[in-house]
Amino acid sequence: MSNNKLDNLKDRRYPFKVPDNYFESFEERLLNKIEDKKPEESDIIKKPVKKVSLISPWIGMAAAFLIIAIIYSQLPHMIFPERMPEKTEHTFDNNKYISPADLFNEQELMDILTQYEGEIEIVHDSTLFKDLDTEDFISLTYY
Amino acid sequence: MHPSDKEILSLLQNPQTNSKGFSLLVDKYKQRLYWHIRKIVIIHEDADDLLQNTFIKVWKNISGFRGDSSIFTWLYRIGTNEALNHLNKKRAELMNSHEDIEIMLSNQINNDPLFTGDEIEERLQKSILTLPDKQRLVFNMKYFDNLKYDQIAEILGTSTGALKASYFHAVKKIEALIKNDIF
Numbered sequence: 001m002s003n004n005k006l007d008n009l010k011d012r013r014y015p016f017k018v019p020d021n022y023f024e025s026f027e028e029r030l031l032n033k034i035e036d037k038k039p040e041e042s043d044i045i046k047k048p049v050k051k052v053s054l055i056s057p058w059i060g061m062a063a064a065f066l067i068i069a070i071i072y073s074q075l076p077h078m079i080f081p082e083r084m085p086e087k088t089e090h091t092f093d094n095n096k097y098i099s100p101a102d103l104f105n106e107q108e109l110m111d112i113l114t115q116y117e118g119e120i121e122i123v124h125d126s127t128l129f130k131d132l133d134t135e136d137f138i139s140l141t142y143y
Numbered sequence: 144m145h146p147s148d149k150e151i152l153s154l155l156q157n158p159q160t161n162s163k164g165f166s167l168l169v170d171k172y173k174q175r176l177y178w179h180i181r182k183i184v185i186i187h188e189d190a191d192d193l194l195q196n197t198f199i200k201v202w203k204n205i206s207g208f209r210g211d212s213s214i215f216t217w218l219y220r221i222g223t224n225e226a227l228n229h230l231n232k233k234r235a236e237l238m239n240s241h242e243d244i245e246i247m248l249s250n251q252i253n254n255d256p257l258f259t260g261d262e263i264e265e266r267l268q269k270s271i272l273t274l275p276d277k278q279r280l281v282f283n284m285k286y287f288d289n290l291k292y293d294q295i296a297e298i299l300g301t302s303t304g305a306l307k308a309s310y311f312h313a314v315k316k317i318e319a320l321i322k323n324d325i326f
């Protein structure tokens with residue numbers, strides 16, 4: 001087939017046809033389809049979505065979690081009160097945690113460290129002090 | 144004799160006469176629009192569905208039509224978008240089955256009882272199907288519908304220069320395919 005044959009086709013119609021009576025019946029079918037779609041659309045327009053309905057699932061979910069939390073914490077106490085441990089109040093006992101600074105002032109501490117050097121074992125309470133010996137530590141107290 | 148687009152538009156925009164206006168619009172453009180869509184999707188049943196959807200969209204959105212373009216251009220633009228979206232949906236559906244829509248449509252031409260062409264026309268149709276969508280659109284609108292480049296540019300929203308280039312490339316490809324007896 002040469003190029004000329006493509007040119008020869010120029011005046012030809014598109015080589016397909018439609019079923020009999022297609023265009024004659026088209027408008028009727030189209031209007032039926034539009035009619036069929038109308039109720040759905042009007043329903044959507046007539047029933048605006050309420051704002052409450054948008055947040056109500058979330059409120060319901062939050063309430064459900066709250067109820068579950070209350071049941072989880074309170075139900076064992078209500079059913080088996082004798083098996084549950086008594087509630088104890090935790091208070092901070094100052095006497096258990098005495099610091100050397102509570103017993104001696106700075107001058108007294110220096111006297112003790114110089115006087116009893118070698119007898120006092122300094123326990124490093126921080127990794128910052130791990131490379132310091134007693135002498136370093138005492139010299140640090142002068143600054 | 145069909146009424147002018149201006150007369151149809153004024154009837155459409157009046158709530159008391161819009162049904163009559165719509166009926167006149169459908170009557171005036173149904174055939175041209177059908178063939179435009181049919182050339183894109185090939186299958187009659189698909190073209191019928193898409194033509195109905197196009198007119199339904201027009202009916203729903205007629206109040207938003209500002210008249211910046213002609214009704215003809217507006218209708219063609221809606222119809223073209225409907226048809227191209229349909230093809231893309233089909234491509235997505237066929238992706239999993241490893242079928243090719245162009246091959247499927249090419250086979251459709253062989254078996255379509257509504258195909259009335261001879262052997263040469265069949266080869267031409269199959270060659271056109273190998274073109275990318277945009278080139279195919281431009282080729283059909285120029286070759287079969289004999290639309291002006293200005294009209295095609297307005298419908299497709301591209302420049303006439305780009306359209307001329309598309310048409311030129313489309314013609315060259317088709318001629319090469321036919322010359323080499325690919326189809």
